[in-house]
Amino acid sequence: MHLGERAGLRPAKPMRDVFGEALLALCRDNPKVVVLDGDLGNSTRAELVRQAYPERFFNIGIAESNLVGVGAGLAGAGFIPFIVSFSSFLLCNAYDQIRLAIALSNLNAKVVGSHGGITLGKDGPTQMGIEDLALVGGLPTFTILVPSDPASMRWAVRAAAEHEGPVFLRSSRVAMPHIYPGEHALQIGKANLVRQGDDLTIVACGIMVAAALDAAAELAEQGVEARVLDLHTIRPMDREAIAAAARETGAIVTAEEHLLHGGMGANIARIVAEEAPVPMRFVGLADTYVESGDPEALLVKYKLTANDIIVAARQAVAAKRGGRP
């Protein structure tokens, strides 16, 4: 059974392909957009721009610090740089450069971290971006976007360019099924309701939105109606939608392809604790590095599947009914 099948979602092409095409379309429409590559354009698909607009594509080589700095300089010269490489390399190698040249300067620059999460083929933990959201979370001026399907990726690429200021966009190597039919207008900072329900709320981002919908479909057969929110914007986080979910459904499960420490769920918990404390459970990576392997097998081994969400949902609902946290 493929991801999204239980929820009736159509399979789609890999997210990096969608990203590359969306970036190309953006470059076609906006001559101010320039693309900076850390010699991984073939992997991230940023290379599509190189073929069509070679004058606006710069391979800065295997030197992430310089890559980010050059991108920031281009922003200073009035362009809108999309700095694209693996999430892990950009944020871990060039964090200081992103912090000073982009975040502190509140620059209109876009950082695209590809190969986010653990679903990137068999390259292993050195290449995985399992801490990218936590790291970019430490840069207060950054807007953080995590698309969950092709339509939301196309939206996110345009939204990043239209938003004045630093944006981090997570891209992925893996295919995520269609959550949204055709084009879909999302809004930065506004969580998207993808399934109605009153028994609990599953808040998810990225690939876990499809897993959440799969889980919700099975939970419904057991008489539990889950609300599902696609939290495509990690910052600014939609306080209102989360508070409403806590008040109206009384239990929350979060699901993310990221470390639990400093990830989406931890930040949702902060809002829930302040606005409407209810039982919560968290699906994500416990304090661990992942290993080489087939992405689907890794998702199972590291407990990032619809089944894991279901287990968490049952616990959260039981706690709610039992009056426990």
Place this chain on the structure above:
Amino acid sequence: MVDTQQAPIVLTCEQALKDKARSLRLDALEMTTRAGSGHPSSCFSCAEIVTALYFSGILRYRPDQPDWPERDRFIMSKGHAAPLLYAALADAGYFSRDELPTLREVGSRLQGHPIQGLVPGVEATTGSLGQGLSLAIGHILGGRLAGLDFRVYVLIGDGECEAGQVWEAAMAAAHFRADRLTAILDYNKYQETGPISREMALEPLAAKWRSFGWHVEEVDGHDVVAIVAKLEALAQVRGQPSLLIAHTVKGKGVSFVEADYTFHGRALTPEQAARAKEEILCT
């Protein structure tokens, strides 16, 4: 467009340039003494370099239009010399000199190290060393795309050359044949904890840069007229970026600061500052 844009201040006589450098040095001394912290000796070593850039006609700028697309860029990569940069920007007309005494105070725009976007004329956020040259390359590439002919000047420190990013950028600038880029190296021979030759040897420095594809010249970094002449000549270099190694003295102008590298990261006491002021006035 208004036709009353402010133009750069251009001092043509040698004495006026020397006076300007002296005045910037005094400003940096007063600002850091008042703040009770800062890096006065790192400011003193580059006073003539910054004077040459802003006040001899080298830099093209409009202080009332800090974002003028055609402006030449100056990036202070050694961000700890921020007080000197602020003093130069104020004198150049970007903001009032009345603001200078607010350095490092709560609510001031004049942060301990420069923040882009906060102060008009500050082109880059610097303070974590090694980053300025990369930004300069971005400006150069952007200028090319936009069809603008501005030049980019970057002031880098010598200790800063220990950072890997400097060499990433050095390689890239040559790769992109960034001949509108001139870096000036404030070679005062000291880093925070001691002489560079002892802490992390840089020599042969000129040969390193040449091997990375740069056109390299050297100059007495306290001879402002010589600096101007070298910068004018380097603007004629074609096909490769250029570096001016400016041999300087850390703490230049104040004998007891020149003699004690530990002044790198601390201000002078008011008593020391009074003596220093007299020495600077006598130079």
